Amino acid sequence: MSLDKIKVIAFDADDTLWENEPIFKSAIEAFCSLMAPYGAAEQCEQGLYAVQMKNLPLYGYGIKAFTLSLIEAAMTLSNHQVSQRTVSEIMDIGQFMLEADNPILPGVKQTLEALTQNYRLVMATKGDLLDQERKLIRSGLEGYFHHIEIMSNKFSSNYKKLVTHLDLAPDAFLMVGNSVKSDVLPVLDIGGHAVHIPFHTTWEHEHAEIPSAHAQFRSLNDISELLPLLGV
Amino acid sequence: MSLDKIKVIAFDADDTLWENEPIFKSAIEAFCSLMAPYGAAEQCEQGLYAVQMKNLPLYGYGIKAFTLSLIEAAMTLSNHQVSQRTVSEIMDIGQFMLEADNPILPGVKQTLEALTQNYRLVMATKGDLLDQERKLIRSGLEGYFHHIEIMSNKFSSNYKKLVTHLDLAPDAFLMVGNSVKSDVLPVLDIGGHAVHIPFHTTWEHEHAEIPSAHAQFRSLNDISELLPLLGV
Numbered sequence: 001m002s003l004d005k006i007k008v009i010a011f012d013a014d015d016t017l018w019e020n021e022p023i024f025k026s027a028i029e030a031f032c033s034l035m036a037p038y039g040a041a042e043q044c045e046q047g048l049y050a051v052q053m054k055n056l057p058l059y060g061y062g063i064k065a066f067t068l069s070l071i072e073a074a075m076t077l078s079n080h081q082v083s084q085r086t087v088s089e090i091m092d093i094g095q096f097m098l099e100a101d102n103p104i105l106p107g108v109k110q111t112l113e114a115l116t117q118n119y120r121l122v123m124a125t126k127g128d129l130l131d132q133e134r135k136l137i138r139s140g141l142e143g144y145f146h147h148i149e150i151m152s153n154k155f156s157s158n159y160k161k162l163v164t165h166l167d168l169a170p171d172a173f174l175m176v177g178n179s180v181k182s183d184v185l186p187v188l189d190i191g192g193h194a195v196h197i198p199f200h201t202t203w204e205h206e207h208a209e210i211p212s213a214h215a216q217f218r219s220l221n222d223i224s225e226l227l228p229l230l231g232v
Numbered sequence: 233m234s235l236d237k238i239k240v241i242a243f244d245a246d247d248t249l250w251e252n253e254p255i256f257k258s259a260i261e262a263f264c265s266l267m268a269p270y271g272a273a274e275q276c277e278q279g280l281y282a283v284q285m286k287n288l289p290l291y292g293y294g295i296k297a298f299t300l301s302l303i304e305a306a307m308t309l310s311n312h313q314v315s316q317r318t319v320s321e322i323m324d325i326g327q328f329m330l331e332a333d334n335p336i337l338p339g340v341k342q343t344l345e346a347l348t349q350n351y352r353l354v355m356a357t358k359g360d361l362l363d364q365e366r367k368l369i370r371s372g373l374e375g376y377f378h379h380i381e382i383m384s385n386k387f388s389s390n391y392k393k394l395v396t397h398l399d400l401a402p403d404a405f406l407m408v409g410n411s412v413k414s415d416v417l418p419v420l421d422i423g424g425h426a427v428h429i430p431f432h433t434t435w436e437h438e439h440a441e442i443p444s445a446h447a448q449f450r451s452l453n454d455i456s457e458l459l460p461l462l463g464v
Contacts, residue, residue, distance in 0.1 A: 058330050060362035064296040068323065071303065075320050084312040087319060091304055098290050129361050130292035130384040147397075150382075152362040165379075 002215075003230055005172050006193060009115060010149070010162070012177030013125035013132060015199040016223070018102040018139055024066065025201060027093050031070050034086050038078045048073040049204060056205075060152055062128030067094030102135050107224035112144040114232050120146040124162060124175065126154055126182065154182035156189040163190065171216070176226065181208035188214055197223055234447075235462055237404050238425060241347060242381070242394070244409030245357035245364060247431040248455070250334040250371055256298065257433060259325050263302050266318050270310045280305040281436060288437075292384055294360030299326030334367050339456035344376040346464050352378040356394060356407065358386055358414065386414035388421040395422065403448070408458065413440035420446055429455055 014020035032044035039047075051073040052066070059065035070090045074082045115121060123145045125132050132150050136142050147166065151158050163173050170191035177183025178199040185208060187194040193216040211217050218229065226232075246252035264276035271279075283305040284298070291297035302322050306314045347353060355377045357364050364382050368374050379398065383390050395405050402423035409415025410431040417440060419426040425448040443449050450461065458464075 058327060059296060060360075062296075064291060064294075064300060067300060068296060068326070071319070072323055075316060075323075080316040080320070082316060084307060084314060084316075084319075087303070087316075088307050088312070091300065091307075094300070095290060128292075129382060133384050150361060152365050 003174070003193065005169070006119065006174045006230070007172040008120045008122055008146075008166055008168055009174045009176060009226075010122040010124040011112075012175070012179065012183045013123055013135065014102075014127065015178045015202075016105070016176060016183070016197060017108050017123070017141060018104050018135065020102055020135075021199065021201050021203060023097055023100050023102070024203065027066070027070075027097055030093050031074075031090060034089060035074065035077050035082075038081070044073075044077060047077045051076065053205070060128075061126045062131055063094055063097045064128060064131075066097070067091065070094065098131065098134075102139070104139055104141070105223065107222055109141070111223045111226055112141060114227055115230070116144050118230075118232060120166075122147045122149060122162075122166070124149045124151060124154075126151050154179075154186055156186040159186050159192065160190050163192065176223070178202065179206040179208075180210050181206050184208075184211065184217060188216055192216065194218075195220055195226065195229070197221070235406070235425070237401070238351065238406045238462070239404040240352045240354055240378075240398055240400055241406045241408060241458075242354040242356040243344075244407070244411065244415045245355055245367065246334075246359065247410045247434075248337070248408060248415070248429060249340050249355070249373060250336050250367065252334055252367075253431065253433050253435060255329055255332050255334070256435065259298070259302075259329050262325055263306075263322065266321060267306065267309050267314075270313070276305075276309060279309045283308065285437070292360075293358045294363055295326055295329045296360060296363075298329070299323065302326065330363065330366075334371070336371055336373070337455065339454055341373070343455045343458055344373060346459055347462070348376050350462075350464060352398075354379045354381060354394075354398070356381045356383060356386075358383050386411075386418055388418040391418050391424065392422050395424065408455070410434065411438040411440075412442050413438050416440075416443065416449060420448055424448065426450075427452055427458065427461070429453070 011017055032041045035044045052069045055069050074090055121144050129150050149162055163170055174193040175183050175187040176195045178197055180196055184194040184196050196219045243249055264273045267276045284301045287301050291300060306322055353376050361382050381394055395402055406425040407415050407419040408427045410429055412428055416426040416428050428451045
């Protein structure tokens with residue numbers, strides 16, 4: 001891909017800069033243990049996912065949305081038999097998630113440090129405003145970013161707005177992230193560049209086919225491979 | 233106040249551009265009816281407010297945060313005696329709120345229409361990203377705004393970032409809103425201008441003393457009074 005024109009590099013945050021999905025995985029495990037009297041773990045996970053998908057247009061992403069879906073799923077899965085104590089325990093799972101640490105992924109700090117010399121860096125993430133701001137502040141990475149964009153969705157239209165807001169031609173924009181569906185396909189769609197860095201675990205909702213060959217797309221194993229790719 | 237330097241006018245959204253607090257008031261009434269077996273309405277409202285204030289740093293603003301606090305308050309107020317059906321009914325209150333209409337306040341459209349000829353207009357609101365975007369799109373007012381800022385908080389530091397982001401001197405910035413605490417005091421604090429337009433009902437958390445006399449502050453009865461104030 002021709003990378004000469006790139007001026008702005010935007011990074012997804014969850015599972016690109018820091019671990020996040022493992023917190024959700026653990027929460028789902030804890031939830032399905034609480035739900036064990038009403039069915040097998042697999043059934044619980046499927047029931048929860050169905051509730052999450054139903055609520056997505058109304059609730060959006062993030063831990064508060066997830067917690068509300070946990071409570072609703074508990075009612076559905078138990079046929080309203082779940083105890084009030086269990087409801088309180090489910091609320092505690094949500095609060096625990098909000099306070100959990102998101103460890104920075106290997107190579108992130110050094111890569112941002114090197115790239116910030118030559119590019120304007122942006123963080124572009126979905127999710128809850130307050131959650132994402134809190135994670136960013138805790139991460140100590142805030143100083144590397146020229147702009148923080150917290151998006152309700154990562155559709156092509158959202159990226160188009162971002163690129164316009166940054167006063168950029170689409171091919172001056174490179175997006176880096178772990179989700180093909182959210183960080184790659186919509187960016188290629190508007191004429192931007194995209195780098196996919198897979199994380200070991202991906203939420204079912206974010207699954208998508210990797211583009212087979214595209215002049216503006218690359219897949220890397222590790223964020224630090226961005227430096228040789230960009231000749232930094 | 234000397235208004236000649238003003239280039240950007242930012243508007244709070246909830247209860248400044250459209251009705252919002254009445255939706256919360258109705259929800260609290262509905263909730264306290266459900267809680268009637270466990271105590272008087274006044275006690276219920278106080279208990280709920282205490283839970284909301286405890287959760288504010290973790291949950292932030294918005295309807296999802298409010299719904300989670302309703303459920304927690306139901307557990308506390310009923311000493312975990314509240315039925316599972318009631319928990320589901322409380323979740324329904326939250327979903328109903330997310331889908332509720334927010335009627336545009338009188339004079340808003342005409343005022344924005346007139347101001348947009350001479351100023352850059354910004355919407356600056358607290359709350360949930362997805363909720364606020366949804367309300368804006370439904371309102372049909374989106375086209376008047378050059379920039380939309382959805383903020384996790386409205387502290388001086390948040391306004392300082394906004395003014396920097398807009399590449400403005402603080403005294404080129406005028407904030408218009410119904411909350412003295414969120415829309416007036418922090419803006420005066422950073423050297424901006426502020427106009428207070430009271431709404432007939434204000435959330436307890438937003439109460440603050442109106443500044444007695446300040447060169448960069450004015451109180452108006454109605455948004456359309458902005459036009460003669462600014463000589464438009």
